[in-house]
Amino acid sequence: MSRFILQFCAVALFVFAGVTVCYAQPVDLQKCTICHGKPGHKRIDDSGHVQSLFVDEKILKGSVHAVRACTDCHADVTEIPHRVLPKKVNCTRCHYLGNPVGAPQDVDYQAYLKSVHGRAAANGKKDAPWCQDCHGNHNIKAHTNPGSNIFRDSIPKTCGRCHVDIYAQYRESVHGEALIAKGNQDVPVCTSCHGEHNILAPTDPGSTVYPSHVAEACSHCHAAETIMGKYGIESEQVATYDESFHGIAGKFGSATVANCASCHGVHDIRRPNDPKSSVYIDNIPKTCGRCHEGANINYAKGKIHVDAKKKEAGIVYYVAFAFKWLTILTMIGLIAHIMLDLNKKAKNSRQRKTGQPDA
Amino acid sequence: MARLEKQIEENLLTRIEAELDGEVSEDTRVLIREKLRVKVRQEMGEQIDRITDEIAAGVLQPERERLAEEKPPVVKEEEFLRLGINIRIQHMFLFTSVLTLIVTGLPLRFAELGWSETVIRLLGGIENSRLIHRIGASGLMGVAAYHFLYTLFSRQGRRDFFLLLPRPKDALDVFTMIKHFLGISEERPKFGRFSYIEKFDYWAVYWGCVIMIGSGLLLWFQDFSLRFLPKFGLDITKEAHRDEALLATLAIIIWHFYNVHLNPDKFPGSLTWLTGKISKHEIMEEHALEYEEIMDARAKNGGPRNEDACQVKTPPDCETVSGRCD
Known part of the structure; x- marks a missing residue:
């Protein structure tokens, strides 16, 4: 007792x-x-x-x-x-x-438990991050506070504490440079693409950066005229990708086809006119050559994100235009012929029934 | 009947006079004759009908059968061989390939539409549908190459190719046909072996094959193509491939299907593609000039012009009865 x-x-x-x-x-x-x-x-x-x-x-x-x-x-x-x-x-x-x-506390925060970090921690991995590893320990502050580890501008550095190589690439990329040097708030930080508590490995089909989801991840900003307009970047890049062979094959489940990152890079994305960019004209043979054996400078001759419906597409536009009108006019002719034939046949059959020519 | 009546009348009078032991008056004689006539007519009429029915029933059926046996068989309407086995098999290869290409190709043309994904999934995914598309493409290239050689080296192929070439008469025929449709003139154009409708079909396929096979090969072996072509060259190729694909599909579904399937005269479909045959009625209606030629040739060869009297004898090495087989 x-x-x-x-x-x-x-x-x-x-x-x-x-x-x-x-x-x-x-x-x-x-x-x-x-x-x-x-x-x-x-x-x-x-x-x-x-x-x-x-x-x-x-x-x-x-x-x-x-x-x-x-x-x-x-x-x-x-x-x-x-x-x-x-x-x-x-x-x-x-x-x-x-x-x-x-x-x-929030259901979203609890997604951590299923995230790549949470699962690693649960499996006893010593260096897997816990809450305090990102949010800070004694210095923990609200994410809106510029002093916080998870203040938007500070996120790359926070993630970079573990992901050192990636941070090194990111800070030199067009996105990282704009954030770090100019404090630009439009550019993506790590969490913009990868998510926060719910981060999954890129090989996980649920991940926002799984190959077939990459175009969608990029489209959040790159398909937004309001953001792209500020920088003079075209906002149809995602749409033209979706219409390309790469986009269509990707949509229908090809696992090997190129997505945005395959050509532009991931953390090291640079301006196309930056000689270090994977899509800089001189680097295109090498970049395309990763998949297309024997790629040469011909791959760079012509617009890559081409939209045949726009005049900027040049000759491709005129070919599409010619075919469009050829199809329309042919169909009008053929359908008119069919309709006239049917009309005549109907008239003849009425005549046979009544035995009288139509008035 | 009259004699029968006379006999009964005499018997009756003899009997009555024997009974009365005196003569019957003239009025009564007339009365008796009248009654007798009505009675005999009535009774005998029924009997005659019955006898007629009975005997006829016994004789009718065997006689009908005898007649049926003796009657010569119904002469079937003469049929003309329009398409030989060679061209029929070419057509089968052609439409199998083209339908395969359409089914596997259109989902890519309309990738943004929901059904495309379903079709690709049913085909076993994009890698599978690509393979099927290329099998279809190989079939189309095979039949196109064969047909090219056929038009060069086969007598029938050369003759048909020559007859398929567009002529001023075709333009005139279109004009006459439209006038006929509109009721401006009753005259309907008379066609030879190939009408302008068939010529259009043929040359549409010809043009389609050149564009689709040409652009398709460049796209299939794109890594190779790009060694010589700039990227925008392949963009043009791709645009041509997807646009011509749609044009060809529409032409087949609207034009060709109307002319051979949905046309009220043909519905649910002409069987010429399978049997190669065309009826006398059809050939006279749709290929009047060719029919005339056949008949002229027959007359020249000493055959009867009236083909109803003779079943067409097609020499086994001859593909059509265009009248010029040798």
């Missing part, structure tokens, strides 16, 4: 502790900052890697968690000095759906 009471008390205490943590009032951080407030405070882990354990109180005070105490998140810290190494903070302690303290 006494054992049962003990168990009950332990559970009650646990629940009470959990609730109080979330409702805790700002407390003095003094106790923790005795050590963690010293800039040189660090530890050397088993692999010899130096980890700074310094926490800048000012940063914490400027975050959305300014009112939280250290142990609200580091709930497993119960004694000083720590006898057990404190674990990674689990945000869902407070940020669960329907939590009473109003910690933001």
Whole structure:
């Protein structure tokens, strides 16, 4: 019996502790900052890697968690000095759906669990990102706050902490350059194409950047006249792609056919007049040659995104025009002949029935 | 009947006079004669009908059968061989290939429409439909090449090709036909072996084959084509291929299907493509000049002009009865 009471008390205490943590009032951080407030405070882990354990109180005070105490998140810290190494903070302690303290949570955020990152984390991959790896830890701020890790302009850098090579390509691309150098808000950042919490591997058919979805991903901006008009870029590129052999084969499920990224690049997209661009005129044989054996400079002679319905298509336009009228006029002639024939036949059959020529 | 009446009358009078032991008056004689006549006519009439029916019933059926056996068979309307087996097989290869090409090609022409995806899926995906399209293309190229040689080296092929060449008369025929349609004149143009309608069909296919096979090959072997052609050259090729494809499909579905299937005179379809035969009625109606020629040739060869009397004897090595077989 006494054992049962003990168990009950332990559970009650646990629940009470959990609730109080979330409702805790700002407390003095003094106790923790005795050590963690010293800039040189660090530890050397088993692999010899130096980890700074310094926490800048000012940063914490400027975050959305300014009112939280250290142990609200580091709930497993119960004694000083720590006898057990404190674990990674689990945000869902407070940020669960329907939590009473109003910690933001959403079904969309929970897509993380099915994302490439979430699944890697669940499979125990050490370097898979948790919430704090992107959102920040002590410096966590709303995404609208320019100081936030997930403020639009900062996203590439945040992702680049792990995806270093990709960040290096992106920052030199037409998109990255405009964002980093000019603070352009129209250019895509990582999440514009890949998604946020729901990021999937590009090889996953559900991914927004799966080969057959690439054109759609690009079309969000490149088919929008309002955005493209500002930069003098044609907004029919996606439509002309859809009408091309590549677009049609892709639509009908060809897995090998070229999408936007196959020619223009992915993170390293550059202006067509940039000699480093994969679609720069001199580079076209090489780019096309990745699929078309023996591609030469002929591949660059003529408009690539050609729309036969427009005069800019040149001779292709006139060929289409000629065929259009040839077809229309031929059909008018043939159908007229058929109608006249039917009319005459109907007249003859009426005559046979009545035995009288029609009036 | 009258003699029978006379006899009964005499018997009756003898009997009555023997009974009365005196002569019957003239009025009574007339009365008796009158009654007798009516009675005999009535009774005998019924008997005659019955006897007639009975005997006729017994004789009619066997006699009918005898007559049926003796009657000569009904003379079928003469048929003319219009299309030989060679050209019929060419036509079968042609339409099989073309229908295959249309089914696998149109979904690409109208890729933006919903049914296209369904058709491609039913064909087993884009890779499959491409393969089928190329099989169809090979069939079309095969029959086109064969036909080209046929028009060069076969006597029938050369003759038909010559007759298919457009002539001023064709333009005139179109004009006369339209006048006929509009009721301006009753005269309907008389056609030779090929009317302008058939000539149009033939040359439409000829033009279509040149465009479609030419552009199709360049697109099929595009990596090779682009060694010599600029990219815009292939764009033209592609445009021509997709536009001519639509024109050809419409011409087949509207024009050719009307002329050989949906035309009220032909519905649900002429069987000439299969049997090669055309009836006397049809040849007189649609190829009057050719019919005349055949008849003239027969007359020259000493045959009867009236073909009803003779079944056409087609020499086995002769493809048509255009009258000039040798």
